[in-house]
Every structure is written in structure tokens, then in C-alpha cells.
Amino acid sequence: MTIDKSEKKVVGITLAVISLFIFSLLYAKGKYKSDVPECLPYDGAYTEPKINQLDEKTYQVFSVASMWQFQPAEIYIPVGSEVDFYLTSKDVVHGFNIAQKNVNMMAVYGSINKTTVKFDKPGVYDIVCHEYCGVGHQNMRAQVIVNHPEAK
Amino acid sequence: MEPTNEKKFIPKGAMAFFVLLVLLTLAFFFGIYLLMIDRV
Amino acid sequence: MQVTKSFKKIVFLELAIPLALLVIGIYHGLMQTIYRAGVLQQTSFAKLDYYQGLTLHGVINALVLTTFFAVAFGHVTMTFYLKREPNKKLMWTSFILMVTGVVLAAWAMLAGKASVLYTFYPPLKAHPCFYLGAALLIVGSWIPLFDWARMYNSWKKENPRTKTPLAVLGTLINFIIWFVCTLAVAYEVLVLLVPWSLGWTDTVNVNLARTLFWFFGHALVYFWLLPAYIMFYTILPKIAGGKLYSDLAGRVALFLFLIFSIPVGVHHQYSDPTITQGVKFLHGMLTYGVAIPSFITAFTIAASLEYAGRQNGAKGLFGWMGKLPWFDQNRFLFSYFICGLILFVFGGVTGIVNSSYSLNSVVHNTAWLPGHFHMTVAGPVFLGIAGMSIYIFAGMSGRKIKMPKIVTIVPYLWMFGMLIFSFGMSWGGLRGEPRRTNLGTTYLNPDHELFRSDWVPTTLIALLGGIIMFIAGMLFIIAFFSTVFSKKQTEGVLEIPVSEAYHDEKRVAIFDRFKPWLIAMVAVLLVAYIPALLNVNENSGPKAPRFNIDNPVPEVSVKK
Numbered sequence A: 001m002t003i004d005k006s007e008k009k010v011v012g013i014t015l016a017v018i019s020l021f022i023f024s025l026l027y028a029k030g031k032y033k034s035d036v037p038e039c040l041p042y043d044g045a046y047t048e049p050k051i052n053q054l055d056e057k058t059y060q061v062f063s064v065a066s067m068w069q070f071q072p073a074e075i076y077i078p079v080g081s082e083v084d085f086y087l088t089s090k091d092v093v094h095g096f097n098i099a100q101k102n103v104n105m106m107a108v109y110g111s112i113n114k115t116t117v118k119f120d121k122p123g124v125y126d127i128v129c130h131e132y133c134g135v136g137h138q139n140m141r142a143q144v145i146v147n148h149p150e151a152k
Numbered sequence B: 001m002e003p004t005n006e007k008k009f010i011p012k013g014a015m016a017f018f019v020l021l022v023l024l025t026l027a028f029f030f031g032i033y034l035l036m037i038d039r040v
Numbered sequence C: 001m002q003v004t005k006s007f008k009k010i011v012f013l014e015l016a017i018p019l020a021l022l023v024i025g026i027y028h029g030l031m032q033t034i035y036r037a038g039v040l041q042q043t044s045f046a047k048l049d050y051y052q053g054l055t056l057h058g059v060i061n062a063l064v065l066t067t068f069f070a071v072a073f074g075h076v077t078m079t080f081y082l083k084r085e086p087n088k089k090l091m092w093t094s095f096i097l098m099v100t101g102v103v104l105a106a107w108a109m110l111a112g113k114a115s116v117l118y119t120f121y122p123p124l125k126a127h128p129c130f131y132l133g134a135a136l137l138i139v140g141s142w143i144p145l146f147d148w149a150r151m152y153n154s155w156k157k158e159n160p161r162t163k164t165p166l167a168v169l170g171t172l173i174n175f176i177i178w179f180v181c182t183l184a185v186a187y188e189v190l191v192l193l194v195p196w197s198l199g200w201t202d203t204v205n206v207n208l209a210r211t212l213f214w215f216f217g218h219a220l221v222y223f224w225l226l227p228a229y230i231m232f233y234t235i236l237p238k239i240a241g242g243k244l245y246s247d248l249a250g251r252v253a254l255f256l257f258l259i260f261s262i263p264v265g266v267h268h269q270y271s272d273p274t275i276t277q278g279v280k281f282l283h284g285m286l287t288y289g290v291a292i293p294s295f296i297t298a299f300t301i302a303a304s305l306e307y308a309g310r311q312n313g314a315k316g317l318f319g320w321m322g323k324l325p326w327f328d329q330n331r332f333l334f335s336y337f338i339c340g341l342i343l344f345v346f347g348g349v350t351g352i353v354n355s356s357y358s359l360n361s362v363v364h365n366t367a368w369l370p371g372h373f374h375m376t377v378a379g380p381v382f383l384g385i386a387g388m389s390i391y392i393f394a395g396m397s398g399r400k401i402k403m404p405k406i407v408t409i410v411p412y413l414w415m416f417g418m419l420i421f422s423f424g425m426s427w428g429g430l431r432g433e434p435r436r437t438n439l440g441t442t443y444l445n446p447d448h449e450l451f452r453s454d455w456v457p458t459t460l461i462a463l464l465g466g467i468i469m470f471i472a473g474m475l476f477i478i479a480f481f482s483t484v485f486s487k488k489q490t491e492g493v494l495e496i497p498v499s500e501a502y503h504d505e506k507r508v509a510i511f512d513r514f515k516p517w518l519i520a521m522v523a524v525l526l527v528a529y530i531p532a533l534l535n536v537n538e539n540s541g542p543k544a545p546r547f548n549i550d551n552p553v554p555e556v557s558v559k560k
Helices: A005-032 B012-038 C005-036 C050-082 C090-110 C130-157 C166-198 C206-234 C236-240 C246-261 C279-311 C333-354 C357-363 C368-374 C378-395 C404-429 C454-484 C515-539
Strands: A038-040 A050-055 A058-066 A069-071 A072-076 A082-091 A094-098 A101-105 A114-121 A123-128 A141-147 C243-247 C501-503
Touching: A005 C357, A005 C501, A038 A114, A038 C378, A038 C454, A038 C515, A058 A094, A058 A101, A058 C243, A069 A101, A069 A141, A072 A082, A082 A094, A082 A101, A082 A123, A101 A114, A101 C357, A114 C005, A123 B012, B012 C279, B012 C333, B012 C357, C005 C050, C005 C090, C005 C454, C050 C090, C050 C166, C050 C206, C050 C378, C090 C130, C130 C243, C166 C206, C166 C246, C166 C515, C206 C246, C206 C333, C206 C378, C206 C515, C236 C243, C236 C333, C243 C246, C246 C515, C279 C333, C279 C357, C279 C515, C333 C357, C333 C368, C333 C378, C333 C404, C357 C368, C357 C378, C368 C378, C368 C404, C368 C454, C368 C515, C378 C454, C404 C454
Parallel strands: A058 A082, A072 A141, C243 C501
Antiparallel strands: A050 A058, A058 A069, A082 A114, A094 A101, A094 A123, A123 A141
16 A cells, blocks of 8 residues: 555644644643643532632632522632632533633533632633523623732 | 656645645644733 | 436435525524624514524524535435435435424424523523424434445445445445434433423433533534535545545545544533543544544645646646636636635634643633634535535536526635634634623623623624625525526436546555444544543532523422
């Protein structure tokens, strides 16, 4: 079986590009912790909305999505803090997107999703629901307000 | 079988196009990659 | 080739009915860009609610049109190459099941009882007729595969040493992929969702439903795409005045699709709970695998076009691009194919971004996503469907193409509109603009507290693109139906341009047999999906009750 030389080159180049992509993704994962959301087994403890402060620079937010709001709706975080977002839904599938921080999770009934973010810059960060969830979907938005601690 | 009565056809232009396609792919990938890192 | 009246009738209906429905489908495409730009700041218009229209748009354009065409084009391809017709009764049965499914689903959607979008994620509940309609459409589309397999086997007995024609190989592989992947969604629909929506069961595991859907959902896009690939490999080179650069490359690409189309579905679930990062990464790598046959195709088709251009006297590295039948009315199919290919460059490249694991967090469920997939399903897939539909209909019914100048130009107008639309959507998406959202009432309403001024330019650009595409689409539909209702000129025949191959490699057994590839396909599927399903099972908690689109209170309380 003779395979055309050019076609072989094409497959070779494609495999090289793919390897470069895989390496880059693993590098980003190692250096910047860039990753997809973390997987947790279901635990009812995360189904009540909460903000926990674990220490000066570490927070946990238990976010509960429902038709058509996120609870808590306004989350005050001092700048420089690391926040673990835990997410679930009380009803249909919702999205949870903080665009400026690569936070992109689905809120699903009976499941817990998790991601970690460091808020280095002050500002107001929108949490937008980006999965259709019924008639109130376009109203569904919360905010993370990152301030200098004295400013609250 | 390849025709022997004409000059052998080597797809140089297609290879050039393919390389440009790969460069475009790299540009889009690393564009979003850098954006992702910027937002960390 | 002469074909029977019955064959013609079924193919004509299978081509024309979805194109008629496309009027509704494209109308609501335009409407969405109007709502999203805030030109309309309301929940409905002309008795169609935004999300109802969005459901119709997705179901008609991405499920009905594509499935009917794949079946019709499959009938045409198999018949033409194997010189025998499918069984008449089975053709009719398949058609009737599919149409019945569409009627049921259409009723549910138009009655406002199925505004759940074409992905119908539970626990948002639709009327049982919606799910049953979808199931019938799918089951009806299974029938042709088995009949074509029978035709192929009888052809092989008569032609034991002949290579399977590439178009035949493509059709069979495409429908094998379709049959296998639809088993998952058929299970989801018939076992999980229909009883739940009827009230026979109270709850459903949402993660399981989503995982089954996406087992189907990614392969779905290859089911859409492979007919267009068949056109690129076997029709385009001839139309362009050249030859297919390598027949073997086409076969390798098709078998790679057979292996890699399905076991990648979790890349649509990167942001889902219950599935581990390890499984998600595995699916990401398998998705890079399914990119390989597309890169092979890009090169092989470019080489085929370069050959055509050089036959026409082109010189230099890129001169061949100019020496192609861009605006030749007698070869109008070329414009459908080339515009599809140009769009697919961007569609494919953005697809690679989406499937790249952590990169997905930047774009998932933002407007970038529809920006991507309109350059694929509404790029080569739609243009291939449109061009071939009018070509086949006119040829087989003995009619002349009406409005030939417009028919030839429409793809360029469509492509121009699409590039603008997708640019607006992609840019908006990178600014956090969500998809599947009626932005006009809130985010694009300057008087509302949620107003986002940074989404104004991006939604306006998408609106401009949407208007251009709407015009192009309507022009095509008018031309198509003008042709359909025009006077018959001759007794129509079934004729498809057939490309010769430049490298017409000798028959290579491994690339002309199914068994080893089917075994490999199943093996990879097990490796990709057993862990995913185990994850879902381990990490899921309570199952969900039924929710209607307008009520946070579920229909029946969950029993604790």
C-alpha cells in the first residue's frame, strides 16, 4: 500500500500540532491551575446557600441556582482572596459564568460542581446564567463584588 | 493509477494552503489560551 | 440512470418538506438576532415566544432538515452508485415514520408545550408528543441503513474485486455512526424522559440524561457533516474541472470518523458536575483524534482544487484558486461547495478551541458557541444540502433550475452574512454574552439594571449578519420552490457528477472492510464511556422532578 508523500506530511504536521496543544494545556494546568471544574460526589451540605470565610484570604461560596436567581446574589470578597465556588441547582439546569475569571460551570439538580478563583483585581464581577432555564432566564444574574477590605 | 502521460502533479499550493490553515489554527488556539491565562 | 416514480416521489418529498419548514426555521434565526440586539425588547412577537422560536429553529434546521436530507441523499447516492433501488415499502415506511415524528413534535412546539430547545435537557419538561416525535424521526431514519446494507451486499457479490465506491462507503459509515449514537438518545428519550413526562415515573437522573444526549450529540454533527464531505470528495473535484487528489485519503478519513465520532461527547460536558477531570481530559484527546480526518480532508480537497486550477492553466503557488468556476451558472454546485469550505475553515478552527479542555471555560455557553457552529452546520452542511437539493430535484424531475443567476450567487451572500454574524457572536461571546438568552428584555435594554453596553456593538453586528443571511436563505427557498413548481421539461433522470481520482490507489482490503473498524469503534466507545457512566452513577445525588418553563415549583414533590 503506497500512501502519498504529501498526505503523510499532512498527517505528521497534524500530529505535531495536536502534541503542541496537549503540552500547552498540561503546562497551563500545572503552572496556572487552568482546568475544568472539579468533580465532587453529591453532598446535601452544599445545597444551602452560604458564604464561609475560612481565613483572611480564603472563602467558600455555596451557590445555589434556581429559577431565576443565584443565592447568594451579592458576594462581597476582599481583593486578593481565593474563593472556592460550590454550585448546585434546586431545579432545572442553569449556567454559572464569571466571564472575566474563566469560571464556567453548569448547575445541575442532585450534583455538586466546584471551581477555585483568585480575585486579584477589585471590581464587580457578573455571574451570568447562560443555560436556558425557563421564562425568567434572561433575568438571572448575580455579582461578586471585590473590594479593598476597608471599602466594604 | 497515476497518469503517466502528464507531468507528475505535486500539490505545492495545497501544502502552502495547509500550512496557512495550521497557522490560523495556532493563532486561534493560542489567542484564546493567552486570554484564558490573562483571566486567571 | 432511470429510476422509478415511487423512488422519485419519496426523494422529492424528503428534500422539499424540510426546505418548506426552513421558512419557519430561518425566520426565527433572524428573529433571534433582532431580539438579542434589543431591537425588540419583549418576550414574544407575532404569537411566537422567543424560546419557542429558538426551539423551532434548532429542531427544524439542525434535526429535521439534516436528517431528512441525509436519508434522501443516501437513497440517491446508494442507488446511483450501486445501480439498484432501495425496497419501496421500506422507503415509504421510513418516510412516514419520520414525517409523523415531525408532525407530533411540531404540534408540541407550536402549541407552546415544548419550549425546551433542541437539546431538551431535563428536568425542564416538554409534552410527551415532543419526545415521541423526536423518537419517531430517529427510528424512521434507521430503516434505510439496513436496506442499503442489503443492497451493498448484493452489489459486492456481483463485484467481488471492485473497490467500494467512496460515496457508498461514506454513506454506510455515516449511517452506522448515526445508528450507534442514536441508541443512546433513543434510550434517554424512550426510557428516561417519556415515562417521566407522562407522570409514570417521578424523577430523572439529569446527569445521566445529559451524558446519553451528548453520546448522541457530538456524533450528530458528523452525521450532518459527512454528506457534505462525500460531496467534497466525490462531486466537487469533477465540478471544479479536476480530479480527487487521493481516493485512499478519503477512505482513511471516513474510517477515522467511524472510530472517533462518538467517543468524544463529554467535550460538551466539560463544565458539567459528576464527571471527573480525567474522563473529560480523555475525551478531549479523543476529540483531537477526530480532528485528524478533517485536516486530511482539508489538504486533499485543496490539492484536488489545485489540480483543477492547474488544468485550467493556473501558475504559481496560489494561482489555482483563481482558475475555478466561481460564478459559472452551469456549475453552480461549485459555489455551494466552496463557500461551505471557506466557512468551515473558521468553523473547524473554532471547534478545536472549544474542545481544548480548559480553553472551553472561556467560551462554553457564550455567544462564541453559536458563532462556531453556524460556520459548520450552517456552513458546509446547509450549503451542501441546499445545492444538492435543487440539483437533484431539478435533474430527477426533468425541470430547469429557475433563477439560475440567483441560485449561483446565493452562497456568496450567505457566506458574507455568516462571517459577519459569527464575528459578532464570537466577539460578544468573548465579552461574556450568553447564548440561548433573550437579551432584549434585560441585558440589551438600556433602561434595565442588567444593561450591558459592551454587548451593543456585538449584537448589532450579529443582527446585520442575520439580516443578510435571512435574505440569502429566502432567495434560495424561493428559487427552489420556483423550480419545484415549474413546468417539467423532460423525463428526469438520476445523475450525479462522479469525480475521477488522480491517485486512484489499488483496492486496499483494510480500507474496504467494515468488521475490524466496527470492532475498534466499539472498543474505543467502551473505553471512553464506561468510565463516564460510572462517574455519573457514583457522583449523582437525588433525581429531579418535572419542572415547567414558567414555574419554579415542580409538578410532583420529590420523595425524600
